[in-house]
Amino acid sequence: MIRQVIAITLKELKVLWLDREALALLFAMPMFFILVMTFALEGVFQAGSKGHPIEILVVHKNGGRSLTGRLPILKEWRV
Numbered sequence: 001m002i003r004q005v006i007a008i009t010l011k012e013l014k015v016l017w018l019d020r021e022a023l024a025l026l027f028a029m030p031m032f033f034i035l036v037m038t039f040a041l042e043g044v045f046q047a048g049s050k051g052h053p054i055e056i057l058v059v060h061k062n063g064g065r066s067l068t069g070r071l072p073i074l075k076e077w078r079v
Contacts, residue, residue, distance in 0.1 A: 016023055058074060060067050 016026070056074070058067070058071065060071070
């Protein structure tokens with residue numbers, strides 16, 4: 001069983017070595033993907049930092065005292 005796996009692996013490596021275009025794409029495509037995703041998700045991980053705070057919407061419909069007392073605390077709260 002192990003000999004078959006080794007034989008198949010060696011055969012595939014030989015085929016890949018002879019196909020230079022496939023070998024180049026094997027390394028170029030992940031690098032290109034990382035580059036594109038780095039630019040696409042550039043601002044996603046900055047949300048919630050001091051320069052880009054997250055805004056929270058608070059709806060106070062019933063006028064109860066539980067939120068009335070906590071609302072000033074929420075306004076002052078910074079991460």
